[in-house]
Amino acid sequence: MAGPRGVTIAEVAARAGVAASTVSYVLSGKRSISPATARRVMDAVAELGYHPHAGARSLASRRAGVVAMMLPLRDGMHLPVLMQFASGAVTEARRADQDVLLMTADEGPAGLARVAASAIVDGLILMDVEVRDPRVETLRRLGLPSVLIGFPADAEGLTCVDLDFTAAGRVCADYLVERGCRDIALLGASEAVYARRTGFAERVREGFLGGPAGRAHAEVWPCPDDAVSVQRTVKELLVARPELTGLAVHNEPAVGHVMHALADAGKRVGEDFHVVVIGPDEVAERVHPHLPSVLVPAERLAEIAVRHLMRKLDGEDVPDSTLVEPQLTTR
Amino acid sequence: MAGPRGVTIAEVAARAGVAASTVSYVLSGKRSISPATARRVMDAVAELGYHPHAGARSLASRRAGVVAMMLPLRDGMHLPVLMQFASGAVTEARRADQDVLLMTADEGPAGLARVAASAIVDGLILMDVEVRDPRVETLRRLGLPSVLIGFPADAEGLTCVDLDFTAAGRVCADYLVERGCRDIALLGASEAVYARRTGFAERVREGFLGGPAGRAHAEVWPCPDDAVSVQRTVKELLVARPELTGLAVHNEPAVGHVMHALADAGKRVGEDFHVVVIGPDEVAERVHPHLPSVLVPAERLAEIAVRHLMRKLDGEDVPDSTLVEPQLTTR
DNA sequence: TGTCGTTGTCGAAGCGCTTCGACTTTGCAG
């Protein structure tokens, strides 16, 4: 249908018997148009299958209708969560008639500068922002509207969205205490994760330690994620704290191993011992018995991030910082 | 640095003391330029941090420098594989100085028409193409350069890339036979997957059944992927074929359950019984003992797909059909 | 010395769209 050169606004205008500018105004709604004219234009648009040329539009209007999403591609990131995030963002962006350009974090600050200078996108979403993130400074300098997932050390003037990890830690502790546990522990993330984004891990720790507030004894144990280390850590933990009856695991790959280690130690999870996971549903459901869990609500975060970005593109104000309440799923 | 309006080619030209067209030619290399001039231009580009305005470029040159990637977002897709694919594609595209626009399959054929008509992308990569895929017809009509991952029923005139699933089935059968198994079975995908993309599942089956070629008895058992069904299916299988000593599992979520069922039945995997997985490494490594496996080489496929697309954009010929040899990883 | 390719550079003409100012109509108050 669409010829090799595509349908232009001029053809639509001719068919509707109006000027090209009128077609433009009908489509954008930036000037009032009589219903009769609007109708004829819309008909012509439909009959011709007209879609504005994205390049021409962006050139003339200084709006590309595209936002960039920069994904981290380091090892250690949980891929399914990333994917959920990406798809959530695309779905939400399309709702606002925007497209999404995918970038990877290894393009770094230079990548940001590139897309900004070439005006190929109107805004940016940066995922998995670290505490000390080299992209943040560039971002600030470029002045492109942006939303970050995660909180850098200096969030001044930036829009950030994330799960409220402090609350997540607290929710886990509360859950265990409510099950009657008087001695609980948090099996933390692997060292690599801690090293990179201390903020995130720190916040879970604080929430977990602060949650019981005297109702139980709480400790935090960092833990590597290979089978052997997990087995050893759990064993040491149980020796060090023989009265322990509750465990929160904030370390996705380790969950399965933890369950084995507990079984080996004679703990019956769900009966005389309680475990709660901070991680994706699949992780909590892969083991037996299924565990209660607090997940990172990727789609939700993506939705919020995109929505905030859209509002910034429209010149509206959005909160600097948005923390999503964690949700405990019992099973 | 970059003002709100960005650096234009005119400013670069002024700084280098040449015409704008000369700058353009230096950057594109489409006409010969004296080394001295080229040098001055490149210096000006660097000093000013110039990046061509993407919209203007696409308007004038009819080339957007962007390709679209349409990802499936159905349940049942293995998310990490998708993510690997996406990141592989972006990395490879950037190598050719192209960007990647992310779309989701739920935009359907209309989405393809949209991006084609708006000239926002130069080409398309469609992931996870099904045997009867409604997008294929539209794709053909649009005439946009494209590459598919997977094979639709009528691949006439299309460029398709995929893992050679027939070979994958054969490799698994061979592996088991070489371990001395004389009676083997393939525990197939869940029904939903079969229903959707028979081609894929069929090919594994054929390869698996044809592999032994008289050296062993081979059967294929389809299998749902919840724990209970897997337990039952494995039990039935072992009753039906008491001499069975080799099993290939082409059903990611089921692998863990299969191992439990086999242990319950007293089979010692790796000793008197052999199991091989068709699926991602993590799946094969999550169980004990680690299993040999054939994976879907997502990054590899993405790389090939992008490379082929780039060549098509340059008007070169590429093979209609590319099958990637499966690789068995022993552990 | 005149002619002809080469090589390197320039100016101008768009690409298809948005947007601004101006113009024509229409409705209504005076």
Add this chain to the structure above:
DNA sequence: CTGCAAAGTCGAAGCGCTTCGACAACGACA
């Protein structure tokens, strides 16, 4: 019946880039 604002529409001027044809300048060749 006149005057004026509001409503609806148009034409033209770019947005920043690529590309085409033209044109100097320069050797090489006859």
